[in-house]
Amino acid sequence: DIVMTQSPSSLSVSAGEKVTMSCKSSQSLLNSGNQKNYLAWYQQKPGQPPKLLIYGASTRESGVPDRFTGSGSGTDFTLTISSVQAEDLAVYYCQNDHSYPFTFGSGTKLEIK
Protein backbone atom coordinates (compact mmCIF):
# COMPACT_ATOMS: atom_id res chain seq x y z
CA ASP A 1 0.00 0.00 0.00
CA ILE A 2 1.13 3.58 -0.64
CA VAL A 3 1.74 5.39 2.63
CA MET A 4 0.97 9.12 2.66
CA THR A 5 2.91 11.17 5.21
CA GLN A 6 1.85 14.74 5.97
CA SER A 7 3.72 17.38 7.90
CA PRO A 8 3.38 19.26 10.08
CA SER A 9 0.46 17.69 11.94
CA SER A 10 -0.70 21.16 12.95
CA LEU A 11 0.20 24.79 12.50
CA SER A 12 -1.06 28.05 13.87
CA VAL A 13 -0.78 31.23 11.83
CA SER A 14 -2.20 34.73 11.72
CA ALA A 15 -4.55 35.87 9.00
CA GLY A 16 -2.66 37.14 5.99
CA GLU A 17 0.34 34.88 6.51
CA LYS A 18 1.60 32.36 3.96
CA VAL A 19 1.29 28.68 4.85
CA THR A 20 3.03 25.64 3.38
CA MET A 21 2.27 22.04 4.20
CA SER A 22 3.91 18.88 2.91
CA CYS A 23 2.73 15.50 1.70
CA LYS A 24 5.08 12.65 0.83
CA SER A 25 4.10 9.34 -0.72
CA SER A 26 6.00 6.07 -0.26
CA GLN A 27 5.73 5.40 -4.01
CA SER A 28 5.56 7.68 -7.01
CA LEU A 29 2.13 9.02 -7.89
CA LEU A 30 3.28 9.94 -11.39
CA ASN A 31 1.67 8.06 -14.25
CA SER A 32 4.50 7.62 -16.75
CA GLY A 33 2.07 7.18 -19.61
CA ASN A 34 0.41 10.60 -19.36
CA GLN A 35 2.88 12.36 -17.06
CA LYS A 36 0.11 13.23 -14.61
CA ASN A 37 0.46 13.07 -10.84
CA TYR A 38 -2.51 11.41 -9.18
CA LEU A 39 -2.47 13.36 -5.92
CA ALA A 40 -5.46 15.19 -4.46
CA TRP A 41 -5.85 17.65 -1.60
CA TYR A 42 -8.99 17.97 0.49
CA GLN A 43 -10.14 20.56 3.00
CA GLN A 44 -12.33 19.50 5.92
CA LYS A 45 -13.89 22.23 8.00
CA PRO A 46 -15.34 21.42 11.44
CA GLY A 47 -18.55 19.42 11.22
CA GLN A 48 -18.37 19.06 7.43
CA PRO A 49 -17.28 16.32 5.03
CA PRO A 50 -14.01 16.70 3.15
CA LYS A 51 -14.14 18.92 0.09
CA LEU A 52 -11.91 18.52 -2.95
CA LEU A 53 -9.47 21.42 -3.31
CA ILE A 54 -6.76 20.30 -5.71
CA TYR A 55 -6.42 17.35 -8.07
CA GLY A 56 -3.66 16.22 -10.36
CA ALA A 57 -1.30 17.69 -7.75
CA SER A 58 -1.78 21.25 -9.04
CA THR A 59 -5.21 21.81 -10.61
CA ARG A 60 -7.62 23.80 -8.52
CA GLU A 61 -11.17 22.45 -8.35
CA SER A 62 -13.79 24.86 -9.69
CA GLY A 63 -14.61 27.59 -7.20
CA VAL A 64 -11.48 27.16 -5.09
CA PRO A 65 -9.82 30.52 -4.37
CA ASP A 66 -6.53 31.11 -6.13
CA ARG A 67 -4.74 31.60 -2.83
CA PHE A 68 -4.61 27.78 -2.73
CA THR A 69 -1.78 26.30 -4.82
CA GLY A 70 -0.69 22.70 -5.16
CA SER A 71 2.73 21.71 -6.43
CA GLY A 72 5.14 18.81 -6.58
CA SER A 73 5.66 15.61 -8.51
CA GLY A 74 6.53 11.98 -7.97
CA THR A 75 6.62 11.50 -4.21
CA ASP A 76 6.87 15.04 -2.82
CA PHE A 77 3.94 17.44 -2.83
CA THR A 78 3.08 20.78 -1.26
CA LEU A 79 -0.08 22.75 -0.57
CA THR A 80 0.44 26.49 -0.18
CA ILE A 81 -2.04 29.07 1.01
CA SER A 82 -0.66 32.44 -0.03
CA SER A 83 -2.59 34.59 2.43
CA VAL A 84 -4.53 32.66 5.05
CA GLN A 85 -8.07 33.77 5.79
CA ALA A 86 -10.13 33.00 8.89
CA GLU A 87 -12.38 30.70 6.86
CA ASP A 88 -9.38 28.49 6.00
CA LEU A 89 -9.55 26.98 9.50
CA ALA A 90 -9.67 23.28 8.65
CA VAL A 91 -7.80 20.02 8.40
CA TYR A 92 -6.09 19.42 5.05
CA TYR A 93 -5.63 15.89 3.75
CA CYS A 94 -3.66 14.58 0.79
CA GLN A 95 -4.72 11.42 -1.01
CA ASN A 96 -3.14 8.82 -3.27
CA ASP A 97 -5.42 8.67 -6.30
CA HIS A 98 -2.87 6.66 -8.31
CA SER A 99 -3.45 3.08 -7.29
CA TYR A 100 -5.47 0.74 -5.10
CA PRO A 101 -5.93 0.88 -2.23
CA PHE A 102 -6.51 4.61 -2.28
CA THR A 103 -4.91 6.06 0.82
CA PHE A 104 -4.98 9.33 2.73
CA GLY A 105 -2.48 11.22 4.81
CA SER A 106 -3.23 11.82 8.47
CA GLY A 107 -3.91 15.51 7.88
CA THR A 108 -2.52 18.93 8.74
CA LYS A 109 -4.67 20.95 11.09
CA LEU A 110 -4.60 24.67 10.35
CA GLU A 111 -5.43 26.99 13.20
CA ILE A 112 -5.81 30.74 12.98
CA LYS A 113 -4.27 32.85 15.75
Added chain:
Amino acid sequence: EVQLVESGGGLVKPGGSLKLSCAASGFTFSSYAMSWVRQSPEKRLEWVAEISSGGSYTYYPDTVTGRFTISRDNAKNTLYLEMSSLRSEDTAMYYCARGGVTTFAYWGQGTLVTVSA
Protein backbone atom coordinates in the same frame (compact mmCIF):
# COMPACT_ATOMS: atom_id res chain seq x y z
CA GLU B 1 -26.13 20.47 -7.93
CA VAL B 2 -24.62 17.14 -6.89
CA GLN B 3 -26.32 15.77 -3.79
CA LEU B 4 -25.39 12.61 -1.90
CA VAL B 5 -27.45 11.69 1.16
CA GLU B 6 -26.36 8.76 3.29
CA SER B 7 -28.62 6.83 5.67
CA GLY B 8 -28.74 3.59 7.59
CA GLY B 9 -26.12 4.19 10.24
CA GLY B 10 -26.63 3.36 13.88
CA LEU B 11 -25.49 1.33 16.86
CA VAL B 12 -24.69 -2.32 16.20
CA LYS B 13 -23.11 -5.04 18.34
CA PRO B 14 -19.79 -6.61 17.44
CA GLY B 15 -20.33 -9.37 14.91
CA GLY B 16 -23.50 -7.71 13.68
CA SER B 17 -24.53 -6.42 10.27
CA LEU B 18 -25.72 -3.15 8.83
CA LYS B 19 -26.66 -1.83 5.40
CA LEU B 20 -25.98 1.76 4.42
CA SER B 21 -27.64 3.63 1.56
CA CYS B 22 -26.66 6.73 -0.39
CA ALA B 23 -29.31 8.54 -2.44
CA ALA B 24 -27.82 10.50 -5.31
CA SER B 25 -29.29 13.40 -7.27
CA GLY B 26 -28.22 16.30 -9.46
CA PHE B 27 -26.20 14.20 -11.91
CA THR B 28 -26.45 11.12 -14.12
CA PHE B 29 -25.80 8.50 -11.46
CA SER B 30 -25.19 5.66 -13.90
CA SER B 31 -22.26 7.52 -15.50
CA TYR B 32 -20.01 7.63 -12.45
CA ALA B 33 -18.03 5.26 -10.30
CA MET B 34 -18.96 5.57 -6.64
CA SER B 35 -17.14 4.89 -3.41
CA TRP B 36 -17.50 4.67 0.34
CA VAL B 37 -14.96 6.35 2.58
CA ARG B 38 -14.97 6.24 6.37
CA GLN B 39 -13.54 8.55 8.99
CA SER B 40 -12.63 7.17 12.37
CA PRO B 41 -13.23 9.01 15.64
CA GLU B 42 -9.53 9.90 15.48
CA LYS B 43 -10.32 11.61 12.13
CA ARG B 44 -8.33 9.21 9.95
CA LEU B 45 -9.81 8.75 6.47
CA GLU B 46 -9.96 5.29 4.93
CA TRP B 47 -11.35 4.27 1.55
CA VAL B 48 -13.46 1.11 1.99
CA ALA B 49 -15.08 0.32 -1.35
CA GLU B 50 -15.51 1.40 -4.96
CA ILE B 51 -17.94 0.28 -7.65
CA SER B 52 -17.80 0.96 -11.36
CA SER B 53 -20.49 3.01 -13.08
CA GLY B 54 -22.33 -0.06 -14.37
CA GLY B 55 -21.80 -2.06 -11.21
CA SER B 56 -19.74 -4.82 -12.80
CA TYR B 57 -16.51 -4.12 -10.96
CA THR B 58 -15.93 -3.68 -7.25
CA TYR B 59 -12.79 -2.97 -5.27
CA TYR B 60 -11.97 -3.15 -1.56
CA PRO B 61 -8.97 -2.75 0.71
CA ASP B 62 -7.83 -5.81 2.65
CA THR B 63 -9.30 -4.44 5.89
CA VAL B 64 -12.88 -5.01 4.72
CA THR B 65 -12.59 -7.63 1.97
CA GLY B 66 -14.99 -10.47 2.65
CA ARG B 67 -16.99 -8.44 5.18
CA PHE B 68 -18.24 -5.44 3.18
CA THR B 69 -20.14 -5.48 -0.12
CA ILE B 70 -20.75 -2.43 -2.26
CA SER B 71 -23.61 -2.39 -4.75
CA ARG B 72 -25.74 0.06 -6.67
CA ASP B 73 -29.17 0.38 -8.22
CA ASN B 74 -28.86 2.74 -11.17
CA ALA B 75 -32.62 2.77 -11.68
CA LYS B 76 -33.07 4.11 -8.15
CA ASN B 77 -29.95 6.34 -8.15
CA THR B 78 -28.85 4.64 -4.96
CA LEU B 79 -25.57 3.26 -3.68
CA TYR B 80 -25.34 0.65 -0.93
CA LEU B 81 -22.80 -0.75 1.49
CA GLU B 82 -23.58 -4.01 3.25
CA MET B 83 -21.38 -4.57 6.27
CA SER B 84 -21.13 -7.80 8.23
CA SER B 85 -18.95 -9.26 11.00
CA LEU B 86 -18.61 -5.73 12.29
CA ARG B 87 -15.80 -4.91 14.71
CA SER B 88 -15.19 -2.03 17.07
CA GLU B 89 -12.59 -0.67 14.64
CA ASP B 90 -15.35 -0.25 12.03
CA THR B 91 -16.82 2.54 14.17
CA ALA B 92 -16.71 5.63 11.97
CA MET B 93 -18.58 8.20 9.96
CA TYR B 94 -19.28 6.64 6.57
CA TYR B 95 -19.33 8.91 3.52
CA CYS B 96 -20.37 8.08 0.01
CA ALA B 97 -18.37 9.82 -2.68
CA ARG B 98 -18.74 10.31 -6.40
CA GLY B 99 -15.94 9.97 -8.90
CA GLY B 100 -15.00 12.62 -11.43
CA VAL B 101 -11.69 14.43 -11.75
CA THR B 102 -10.65 12.34 -8.76
CA THR B 103 -12.07 9.20 -7.18
CA PHE B 104 -13.65 11.33 -4.43
CA ALA B 105 -14.74 14.48 -6.24
CA TYR B 106 -17.98 14.96 -4.25
CA TRP B 107 -18.90 13.79 -0.75
CA GLY B 108 -22.12 13.34 1.15
CA GLN B 109 -22.64 14.49 4.75
CA GLY B 110 -22.08 11.01 6.15
CA THR B 111 -23.87 8.51 8.38
CA LEU B 112 -22.45 7.39 11.72
CA VAL B 113 -21.85 3.72 12.47
CA THR B 114 -21.02 2.73 16.05
CA VAL B 115 -19.99 -0.85 16.84
CA SER B 116 -20.27 -1.48 20.54
CA ALA B 117 -21.67 -4.03 22.95
